Amino acid sequence: MASYRRSAIWANLMKLTMLTACFCKGIESNGIVGFTLTAPASLSVRRGHCLHIPCQFTYRSDSSSMNEDFSAYWLKDQEGAEYCFQGAISGGCVQGLLVATSDDAQRVERSAENRFFLTGNPNKGNCSFIITEAQLEDEGSYYFRIMGDKGLKFSYSTTYGYTSPHVSVTVSEGPQDVKIKVVIINSQTPGSSRKRDLGAKVALEGDTVRLLCTAKGRPSLTLTWKKDKESIGIPKQGNENAYEISSATLKDAGKYKCQAENDFGSATETIHLIVQYPPRFATFSISQIFERDPPLIQDFPRVTVSLVNGSRLVVQEGDSLQLLCKADGNPPATTVWINPMLEKLTDERLELVNLTAKDEGQYLCQTDNFLGSAQGMLMLFVESSGAPKMILPANVDIILLFQLGINKMSCCICVIILCNCWNLNRRKAPK
Ligand SMILES: *[C@@H]1O[C@H](CO)[C@@H](O)[C@H](O)[C@H]1NC(C)=O
Numbered sequence: 487m488a489s490y491r492r493s494a495i496w497a498n499l500m501k502l503t504m505l506t507a508c509f510c511k512g513i514e515s516n517g518i519v520g521f522t523l524t525a526p527a528s529l530s531v532r533r534g535h536c537l538h539i540p541c542q543f544t545y546r547s548d549s550s551s552m553n554e555d556f557s558a559y560w561l562k563d564q565e566g567a568e569y570c571f572q573g574a575i576s577g578g579c580v581q582g583l584l585v586a587t588s589d590d591a592q593r594v595e596r597s598a599e600n601r602f603f604l605t606g607n608p609n610k611g612n613c614s615f616i617i618t619e620a621q622l623e624d625e626g627s628y629y630f631r632i633m634g635d636k637g638l639k640f641s642y643s644t645t646y647g648y649t650s651p652h653v654s655v656t657v658s659e660g661p662q663d664v665k666i667k668v669v670i671i672n673s674q675t676p677g678s679s680r681k682r683d684l685g686a687k688v689a690l691e692g693d694t695v696r697l698l699c700t701a702k703g704r705p706s707l708t709l710t711w712k713k714d715k716e717s718i719g720i721p722k723q724g725n726e727n728a729y730e731i732s733s734a735t736l737k738d739a740g741k742y743k744c745q746a747e748n749d750f751g752s753a754t755e756t757i758h759l760i761v762q763y764p765p766r767f768a769t770f771s772i773s774q775i776f777e778r779d780p781p782l783i784q785d786f787p788r789v790t791v792s793l794v795n796g797s798r799l800v801v802q803e804g805d806s807l808q809l810l811c812k813a814d815g816n817p818p819a820t821t822v823w824i825n826p827m828l829e830k831l832t833d834e835r836l837e838l839v840n841l842t843a844k845d846e847g848q849y850l851c852q853t854d855n856f857l858g859s860a861q862g863m864l865m866l867f868v869e870s871s872g873a874p875k876m877i878l879p880a881n882v883d884i885i886l887l888f889q890l891g892i893n894k895m896s897c898c899i900c901v902i903i904l905c906n907c908w909n910l911n912r913r914k915a916p917k
C-alpha cells in the first residue's frame with residue numbers, strides 16, 4: 487500500500503515536472519533536454535547464457551553539473567516495487583529493483599547479485615552492463631539512473647519523464663520438461679468385476695485413451711505427436727498438445743512420441759501403450775499326422791490342415807496325430823485341451839498316438855486370459871482298420887486318408903475335404 491501511494495505521488499510529481507518542462511520549452515534548458523541514452527530497445531538471451539548490453543548516455547553538462555562525480559544504477563522496472571537509496575547519497579526512493587550499480591553503498595536485488603554487472607565507466611558516458619547466467623526471471627525492462635555528488639539525479643525512464651523506451655530483455659529457452667500424461671477411460675460399465683492391470687499405460691480394447699503432452703520453453707514451442715515414427719494428430723503451438731484414441735484397438739498399441747521444438751532446440755518424450763484384449767483364435771489345426779505303419783517316422787511328410795470350429799474328423803485306427811490350438815491374446819492366453827474322458831492337458835499341442843475307438847469323441851480347446859476366453863471344438867471318429875468301412879459318420883468335414891505306395895518312403899497323402907453334395911451320396915451314418 488505504502489509503496490503504491492508513494493509511486494502515485496511520484497507519478498504526479500513527474501506530471502508536474504513534465505508540464506513545467508513543456509511550458510518552459512525553448513526558454514530554459516530544463517528537464518530532459520541534454521539527456522540521451524543509446525542502447526538496444528530489445529534484446530534476447532538464452533537461459534543460462536550471458537548478455538552484453540552496450541549502452542551510452544549523455545547528461546546536461548551545465549556549470550552546476552560540471553566535474554560532478556556520479557554513480558550509475560540499472561534498475562528493473564517492476565510494478566509496485568521500489569528501491570530506496572542508502573548511504574551518503576540521499577536519492578529517496580525510485581520505482582523498480584536495483585540490479586547493477588557502480589555505487590558500493592547500495593544493495594542490489596538478491597537474484598541479480600553476482601550476475602549483473604555494470605561494465606561501462608559512467609564518468610565516460612558508458613552505461614554498458616552484462617547479465618550472466620540469464621534466468622527466466624530476468625525477463626523484463628530495465629532503465630538507467632545517474633546520481634551525482636553535487637545534486638544531479640536523473641532516471642532515463644518514461645516513468646520519470648524520459649521518452650526513450652527502456653531496454654527490454656527476453657529470455658529464450660529450448661524445450662524442457664517434456665511430459666506425457668496418460669488418462670485411460672474404461673469403456674466397461676462401472677463396477678465391472680474384471681480384474682485389470684492398473685499400469686497407467688495399459689488400456690483394454692475399447693477404452694478411450696487420452697495422451698496429453700506438456701513442455702516448457704520460450705519462445706512458443708511446436709508440439710507434435712508421432713506413433714511408431716508416423717505423424718499423428720495436429721501439430722500445435724504452445725505448451726500442450728492432446729491426442730485422443732476414442733476406442734482403442736490392437737492397432738493403437740505402440741510407441742507414442744511427443745516432440746517439442748523451438749528455434750533453440752528440440753526434446754522428446756515417449757510412452758509405450760499396451761492394448762490388452764481377450765483371446766482370439768489364431769491357429770486351430772492338425773499340425774502333424776503320422777501313419778500307423780511304420781509308426782512315427784521322423785521324416786514322414788508333414789501335413790497341416792486348418793480346422794473349422796466344430797469340425798468332424800475321421801482317421802483310421804492306429805493313426806497318430808497332433809492337434810494344435812493357439813489363441814492370440816494380451817496378456818497371452820493359456821491353452822487347455824480337454825479330451826473325451828474330460829482329462830485336461832495344459833499345452834497348445836495335443837498328441838494322439840495309435841488311435842483306437844476309445845479315443846473317439848469331442849476334443850475341446852479352451853483358451854483364456856483375464857479378459858475372456860475362446861473355445862475350439864472338434865469331433866474325432868476312428869475307423870477300424872481291416873475290411874474297408876463303408877459306414878461313415880454324419881456330416882464329416884475332413885477325411886484323412888493315407889495310402890502307402892510300393893516304396894514306403896514315397897507315400898502319398900490325400901486330404902479330402904468333402905462338401906455337402908458328397909455327403910448326399912453316402913449311407914446313413916450311425917449315431
Ligand atoms: C563501454 O564499456 C564496455 C565494457 O567495458 C566496452 O566493451 C565498450 O567498448 C565501451 N564503449 C565505448 C564506446 O567505449
Ligand SMILES: *[C@@H]1O[C@H](CO)[C@@H](O)[C@H](O)[C@H]1NC(C)=O
Nearest residue numbers: 778780781804839840841842
Ligand atoms: C497300437 O495299439 C494296438 C492295440 O491296442 C496295439 O496292439 C499296438 O501294438 C499298438 N501299436 C503301437 C505302435 O503302439
Ligand SMILES: *[C@@H]1O[C@H](CO)[C@@H](O)[C@H](O)[C@H]1NC(C)=O
Nearest residue numbers: 766767795796860861862863
Ligand atoms: C466353437 O464352438 C463352440 C461350441 O459350439 C462354441 O462354444 C465356441 O464359442 C466356438 N468358438 C469359436 C471361436 O467360434
